[in-house]
Amino acid sequence: MMNPFVFHSPTRIIFGEYAASSVVDAVREVGGTKVFFVTDDFLLKSKILEPVLASLAELGAGCTIVFAEVPPDSEIKTVNNAAKIAVDAGCDCVVAVGGGSVLDTAKVANICISMGGHLMEYQGLNNLADRLKPLIAIPTTAGTGSEVSMVAMVKDSVESKKLLFGSRFLAPDVAILDPTLIVSLPPRLTAATGMDAVTHAIESYSSVISSSSFTEALCLQALRFLFDNLERATVDGTDIEARSATLIASTMAGVAFTNSGVGIIHALSHAVGARHNTHHGATNSIFLPYGMDFNKDVAAPRYADMARFLKLDDSGNDEKAAQALIDAVKQLAQRLNLPHRLRDLGVSDFENEQLKELAELAATDASIMFNPREVTNDDLIDIFKRAY
Amino acid sequence: MAAYKNTEELQQVMSELWDKIKADTAMSAELLKAQLVVRFDYKEPKGSITIDSSDGQEIKVYPGECDIKPLVEMSMSADIAHEFWLGKLSVPMAILTGKMIAKGPVNQALALLPAIKPAFAIYPQVYETSSARSSTPV
Numbered sequence: 001m002m003n004p005f006v007f008h009s010p011t012r013i014i015f016g017e018y019a020a021s022s023v024v025d026a027v028r029e030v031g032g033t034k035v036f037f038v039t040d041d042f043l044l045k046s047k048i049l050e051p052v053l054a055s056l057a058e059l060g061a062g063c064t065i066v067f068a069e070v071p072p073d074s075e076i077k078t079v080n081n082a083a084k085i086a087v088d089a090g091c092d093c094v095v096a097v098g099g100g101s102v103l104d105t106a107k108v109a110n111i112c113i114s115m116g117g118h119l120m121e122y123q124g125l126n127n128l129a130d131r132l133k134p135l136i137a138i139p140t141t142a143g144t145g146s147e148v149s150m151v152a153m154v155k156d157s158v159e160s161k162k163l164l165f166g167s168r169f170l171a172p173d174v175a176i177l178d179p180t181l182i183v184s185l186p187p188r189l190t191a192a193t194g195m196d197a198v199t200h201a202i203e204s205y206s207s208v209i210s211s212s213s214f215t216e217a218l219c220l221q222a223l224r225f226l227f228d229n230l231e232r233a234t235v236d237g238t239d240i241e242a243r244s245a246t247l248i249a250s251t252m253a254g255v256a257f258t259n260s261g262v263g264i265i266h267a268l269s270h271a272v273g274a275r276h277n278t279h280h281g282a283t284n285s286i287f288l289p290y291g292m293d294f295n296k297d298v299a300a301p302r303y304a305d306m307a308r309f310l311k312l313d314d315s316g317n318d319e320k321a322a323q324a325l326i327d328a329v330k331q332l333a334q335r336l337n338l339p340h341r342l343r344d345l346g347v348s349d350f351e352n353e354q355l356k357e358l359a360e361l362a363a364t365d366a367s368i369m370f371n372p373r374e375v376t377n378d379d380l381i382d383i384f385k386r387a388y
Numbered sequence: 389m390a391a392y393k394n395t396e397e398l399q400q401v402m403s404e405l406w407d408k409i410k411a412d413t414a415m416s417a418e419l420l421k422a423q424l425v426v427r428f429d430y431k432e433p434k435g436s437i438t439i440d441s442s443d444g445q446e447i448k449v450y451p452g453e454c455d456i457k458p459l460v461e462m463s464m465s466a467d468i469a470h471e472f473w474l475g476k477l478s479v480p481m482a483i484l485t486g487k488m489i490a491k492g493p494v495n496q497a498l499a500l501l502p503a504i505k506p507a508f509a510i511y512p513q514v515y516e517t518s519s520a521r522s523s524t525p526v
Contacts, residue, residue, distance in 0.1 A: 006485045124460075124497075126489040164494050168486070210480055261480060364495035369480040 005212035009255050011137075011148045012174045015248060017240065020138050020178035021051035023095060024058045030134035030173050032093025035064045036086035036113070038106040039097045043140060044068040048181055052097055052138065065089045070098065073155045073277065074105040076163070079119050083112035094135045096172075097181070099193070100144030100280065103137050104152040107170050110135050119154070120163075125366070128167040137172035140181050141193040142233075142246040144280070145200055145254020147175035153270070161274045164366055171258070177251055179243040187234045189281075191336035194230040194246055196281035197222065198329065199288050200253035203262040206295060206302045207370040215256040220309045222256065225249035227310055227332065234336050261370025264362075265291035268383060271361035275354075278345045285338045286345070290383045292326045298373040342388045350388060355381045390432065391470035391515075398435040398466050400520040402428070403451045405473065406439060408514065409507050410447045418503030420444050424496055427458035430466045460492040470515070475508035 014026065027035055035056055043049055044066070056064045067082050082105060086094070091113065096106030111122045114132035122128065137147035146152065151166040185193075205211060205219040225245040232242035268291065269283040296303060296319075303322035307313045313324035330340075339345055350358070359380040362368065368375055392398040409415050419441045427438045438450040438458060450456065464472070468487050471477040479501065482488040490497050 004481070124489070124491040124494055125483050126486045127491050161493075161495075166483075166494075209478055210484055259484070261484065360499075361495070364499040366483075366494050366498060369483070369498065 003209060003212070005210065007212055007214040007259050008150070008168055009148070009259070010168065010171050010173070013148065013177065013251060014174065015177040015244075017180050018051065018178060019176050020097070020181055021055050023052055023136060023138065023176060024055040026136050026174045026176065027056070027059065027093055027095065030093060030136070032134055033059065033063065034089065034091045034093065035059065036082075036089070036091035036094045037064050037066045037097070038070065038082060038094060038102055038109070039066070039068050040070045040102055041068045043098055046184070048140065048184065049097060056095065065091055070102045070105045072101055073273075074101045074108070074153065075155050075157060076119065079105055079108045079112070079154055082106075082109040083119070086113045092133055094133060095138070096135065097138040097140060099139070099141040100146045103139065103144065103146035104154060106135060106137070107146070107152040107172070108154050108165055111165065111170070122165060123163050125164070125166040128169040131169050134174075135172040136174040136176065138176045138178065138181065139247070139250070141185060141189060142182060142243070143193050143197055143250035143254070145197065145250055145257060147172055147177075148251055148254040149258040151258060155274065161361065162270050166366075175251060177247050179240055179247050182243050182247060183237050183240065185237060187237070190234045190237065190246075191230070191338050192279050192281035192285060193250070194226060194233070194281070195285035195288065195333060195336070195338060197246070197250040197253045198226050198230070198332070199265055199284040200257040200262065201226070201249075202288070202292065202306065202329070203265055203370075204253065204257040204260045205306055206263060206299045206372050207260040208299070208302065208372045210370055211260040215260045218252040218256040220306065222249040222252040223306060223310060225252075227328070230332065231335055262367045263291065263371035264294060264368055264375055266367035267362040267365035267371070268380065268387075270365050270367065271358045272342065272347065274361060275358060276345070276347045278342070278347060282338060282345055283342075285333045286340055286342055286387050287383070288333070289326050289330045290387050292329065294375075294379065294383060295371065295373050296322050296326065302372070342384075347388070350384060355384055358384055390467060392433055392466045395433045395435045397518065397520045398430060398433055399437070399451045401515055401518045402435065402437045403449060404518060405507065405511055405514045406437060406449045408510050409504060410449060412506065415503055415506055416447055419447055419500070422496065422499055422503070424460060425456055425458045426460045426462065426497065426500065427454070428469070429461060429463040430469055431463075432465045432467065435466065458492070460490065460497040462497060463489040463491070473508060473511035473515075475505075
């Protein structure tokens, strides 16, 4: 018997080389007249945004308010500042160009811009009662999938934890996938963000209670694109075909995971990221084989499906095929020269109390609800130690 | 058929249930450790109950309207609440489908789940024997 499911994908996706250079068309289609443009300082100072800003200039002088103060991890005070500026300027549309932190900042700021109040009033899941102001998301990493996801995370630096916002109204109205914008993404970031996308696809596919034929199809194709192209894109950033494939894959995996949830790997990564400021994709890459190993007794048929689709194994034996996928994931991370231990990300050695705190954080992360196998705090501590 | 006919039935069953949870050593220990204020808001019929374990010493149960500001608010229909307490609800699916709304730090709300799971065994009898309720088989 098939599980009941809901599949929701409200974002209009536009793909193409130089597609971002016509962003003003998307703004007009959603009825925008004054844009709040969210990005980060690095991107603003680079030449990457020139065609995007040139397109928005067609709206008229003073119709694009630029906010480039987004830090590497989206922060409460950044979101509040952004919302205030946008509201004071009377913006009616948000355009966000950047990585996950930029897109998440824009999404959460859009809540406050549209609904008023403080962002903490909206923390949680399914709290939004209505559509927000139109949001156009243009990712410059491949990636978090934030350009299509119905969630956003903002860091509370004071409490060292990540705040979760989830609602179908958070998904951007339009996602513009322009591979020319990610050509100059450095190899290390290409690799790390690509492994984030790999993790999304694997965890989404393995969410036995909430995945569907829709999400599974997206995951499989995303994985094929990533396994075939992530290394190519990392070695040669100008390989536009590889960049295109990884960008599309990341968005596909984003649509999938936002409909099915993720699992233990994201729970572990969120905990470490919150406490130790590690890069989300790189942290996922480290935890991925450990999380898969933990799940494999329960998730072997799922891992086997993916392994067979990727032609990693033809033995007909689920356990063997599952192991082939775990090995392939490890080998991919190695070929990408990504760190395979938490200490290599600058995480200091864990004391027992820290391990307990991390385990508590991970055990209560919303992601863990979707894990195919039940997890105890001791299981989490064991993985933290092994991944260290 | 709706699990609850009116607010009075709903409030009484939930109050009795939480009184039993309070009286259970293991469950109350976990709730006191959590030290939080959680409100459950229901619709169809309307109702609410606030559980305050914030001082870590005593669990206070406030049925109905209450001035205490919750850290976490969980909203759902009474039928969803009924399914949940029967242990028949997939919480992840309820969240994905929008049937459960969680306001506040979701992680703290989720931390409660394993703590209150033993109450699934208590609820059917509370529901059946509640004096405010007409008989509806579980």
